[in-house]
Amino acid sequence: MAQTVKAHDLNFELFINEQTIQKTVADIGEKITQDYQNKKPLLLGILNGSFVFAADLMRTLEIDAEIEFVKLTSYEGLNSSGILREMIGLEESKIENRHLIIIEDIIDTGNTLARFLPELEKMNPASIALATFLLKPEALQHPLKISYLGIKIPNKFVIGYGLDYNGLGRGLRGIYQII
Ligand code: XMP
Numbered sequence: 001m002a003q004t005v006k007a008h009d010l011n012f013e014l015f016i017n018e019q020t021i022q023k024t025v026a027d028i029g030e031k032i033t034q035d036y037q038n039k040k041p042l043l044l045g046i047l048n049g050s051f052v053f054a055a056d057l058m059r060t061l062e063i064d065a066e067i068e069f070v071k072l073t074s075y076e077g078l079n080s081s082g083i084l085r086e087m088i089g090l091e092e093s094k095i096e097n098r099h100l101i102i103i104e105d106i107i108d109t110g111n112t113l114a115r116f117l118p119e120l121e122k123m124n125p126a127s128i129a130l131a132t133f134l135l136k137p138e139a140l141q142h143p144l145k146i147s148y149l150g151i152k153i154p155n156k157f158v159i160g161y162g163l164d165y166n167g168l169g170r171g172l173r174g175i176y177q178i179i
């Protein structure tokens, strides 16, 4: 596995290797397996970054589970907050009465989830839990309850394992930190 990689104009060094990633995913999968016996949870991956973690995590589960993905977009709108969020790929009928596990690659400020969770609650799921592979505790600005946490990292930009820098780096098998 490469120790350093370049994406566009920036250099990154290996920060979390593949073996550590897979062990961490397996541990999360084991907890979810224990917690959701007979509940058939619906994994809800937030695109784009979560697609690798979601695929790996789902394959560690030893219970029935389903998966959906949602793409969140924000743009300057005319409402009072100035921000309107769109949820592409999500319908109430998929969410209602389901035990949801939201799958994120990384929680940074927490803004994305702080805005998305109330919208999701309106769709009347049976329960909502959060699973994130990475968390930047120093950057977090919202009191999110994270049920399944992989690895806490410092407030530095990372790529790999689904995470990108302007589109590059998502396919890297390790997680690389900016140098
Ligand atoms: P918030 O701040 O809303 O951010 O919790 C979540 C989204 O921001 C992106 N993000 C990153 N992407 N390397 C990345 O490639 C990073 O270090 C990083 N920090 C935040 C990511 O899309 C995440 O879903």
Ligand code: MG
Pocket: 046, 047, 048, 049, 050, 105, 106
């Ligand atoms: Mg993301």
